[in-house]
Amino acid sequence: MRVRRWIVLSLVLAAAPGWGAANVHDYRVTVAPDLSHLTVRAQLASPVSRLRSRDREAQRHTRNVIDCGEGTQRLAVSGRTLRSRDATCIEYEYDLTAERPRSRRRSYLLQFPDNRLVSPASWLWLPRLDADTEIRVRFDLPDGVNVSVPWLPIDDEGENAYRFGASPASSEAIAVFGDFSYREIAVPGATLRVTLLGADDASHSGDLISWLRAAAGNVTQVYGRFPNPSPQVIVVPISSWGNSAVPFGRVIRDGGEAVQFFVDPSRSLADYLGDWTATHEFSHLLLPYVEGRQKWISEGFASYYQNVLMARSGAYRETKAWQKLHEGFERARTEPLSAPNDARSRMMVYWSGAAIALLADVALRLEAPAQSLDGLLDRLQACCLPSERAWGGEELFTKLDQLGKTEVMSGLYGRYANRAGLPDLTALYDQLGIDVRGGRVVLNDAAEHAALRRAIMAPKYSPTASRAR
Ligand SMILES: [Zn+2]
Structure with missing residues (x-):
């Protein structure tokens, strides 16, 4: 079992700037060639009395703050507040050399001398945002320096221009500046923007790209496309953790939306492809x-x-997928x-x-031949993803029901969300033909709904690989 202790994320709701907003604050960020600092010039749509940082430490690294609309009048920073005195142009420098991880679990950030990894939560001083306001950020980069941020690129404004989107701010994003390997991976519905840190070996980089392409391809087996059109993906080599290819x-x-992976660079491509992380x-x-x-909803x-x-892609045989689900259920029991x-x-x-996801999928498939959990998630993506806010669990299940014109999801939520213990799966195992003998799953194709069981694990779109093992 792999440790994923970072996944417990706190929630800070950000206000929501809308698309096509009336007010656009333009930020231009110039990166020093030696990566010593950023120079940030904010051209604000209207006078603003203060900017805020989410990071209590930000003031220690912010210097030379001026009102650039009124010559060079100095502005004061105190705590997480930058008093901007109704300025419409504010410029400051943010020192990147003094950046230190605030906790031991961020110590990996220090191991890449040719790069600076620093959260926009620290260096981006922002005015209050509302539905009529949006932030655009453009980077001026010296030769040999790349930037990686989780924000959506603005295609019609040239390279390195982004729209800072509203989001649940579930944790702090990472911006990377420096001489890293940047790749784009096209899969149906998306282009993944991939930053490979410390991947100097071309064949190893090729393995990492093949693995990410396969894993993203696996997710397109749900409804034919990847759920986010342009996520940031950061791959960090780390050798002293865990006992798997992707600890x-x-x-x-x-x-x-960003996805970060920590990988053991000594592993083979086969190890990566067999890893479910x-x-x-x-x-x-x-x-x-x-x-x-x-x-439990997102993790479940x-x-x-x-x-x-993993079964639909051919990385697992059907029996192995059910075995692994069964072992998970037994650990919870x-x-x-x-x-x-x-x-x-x-x-x-x-x-x-x-x-509960399995119970939902089976109940939906039994309700109507065209219905499935895949189908509900397809409609959810079409209407609502990527989402700029946090959702409640009951709200999400109700929305899925509305989208699928069903009551299966709310029914399961009402029955199990507040009831102690794992849902009883005995009847479902019988119907699907999942027999367990001495802890091992044996599939019974004579069971009433064996065909439904096979359909859950069968490829839906031309499979990208057939790596059964
Ligand atoms: Zn998870």
Whole structure:
């Protein structure tokens, strides 16, 4: 079992600038050639009395703050507030050399001397945002320096221009400046913007790209396209953690959606392709950010889909996918009794949610031949993703029901979300033909709904690989 302790994310709601907003604040960020600092010039749509940073430490690294509309009048920074005295042009420098990770778990940020990794939550001083306001950020980069941010690129404004989107700010995004390897991976519905840190070896970089392409391709097996059109993906080599090719990953929703992976660079391509972590993390993008107390929904759906999609792609045989789901359910069953909405144990959070996803998928498929969990998520993406806000669990299930003209999801939420213990799957196993002998799953194709069971795990779109093992 892999440790994913970073996934517990706190929630800070950001206000929402709208698309086609009336007020556009233009930020121009010039990166020093030696990566020592950023010079940020904010041209504001209207006079602003103060800017704010989300980082309490930001003032220590912010210097030479001036009102650039009125010559060079100095402005004061105190705590997380920059008093801008109704200025419409504000310029400041942000020192990148003094940046230090605020906790030990960020110490990996220090290991790339040719790069600076620093959260926009620290260096981006922002005015209050409302529905009529948006922020555009353009980077001026010296030769040999790239930038990676999770924000959506603005295609019609040339290179390195982005729209800073509203988001749940589930954690702090990372911006990378420096001499890193940048690649774009096209999959149906999306172009992944991939930053490979410390990947100097071309063949290793090629392996990482092949692995990410396959994992993103797995997620397109849900409804034929990737759920986010342009996510930021950051791959960080790390050798001293875990015992697998991808010891952990996480999704960050802060100004845009980002997925970070920590990989063991000594592993082979086969090891990466057999690892479920990337399929799990990308599967999180099938749902919006769900409020912290109901992590069982996001973790449960991702845990269900990681196995379903590894089977659909051919990385797992059908039996292996059911075996792994079964083992997850058994691990949760031995935990102290708690309801999904109150679950404290990791096993309960992940696998009670996966059990409810499985129950939902089967109930939907039995309700109508064209219905499935895939189908509901397809409609959810079309209407609502990527989402700029956090959702409640009950709200999400109700929305899925509306989209599918069904009551299956709310029914399951009402029955299980606040009931202690893992849902009983005995009848479902019988119907699907999932027999368990001595802890091993044996599939019974004579069962009443064996065809439905096979359909869940079968490829839907021309498979990108056939790597059964
Ligand atoms: Zn997860």
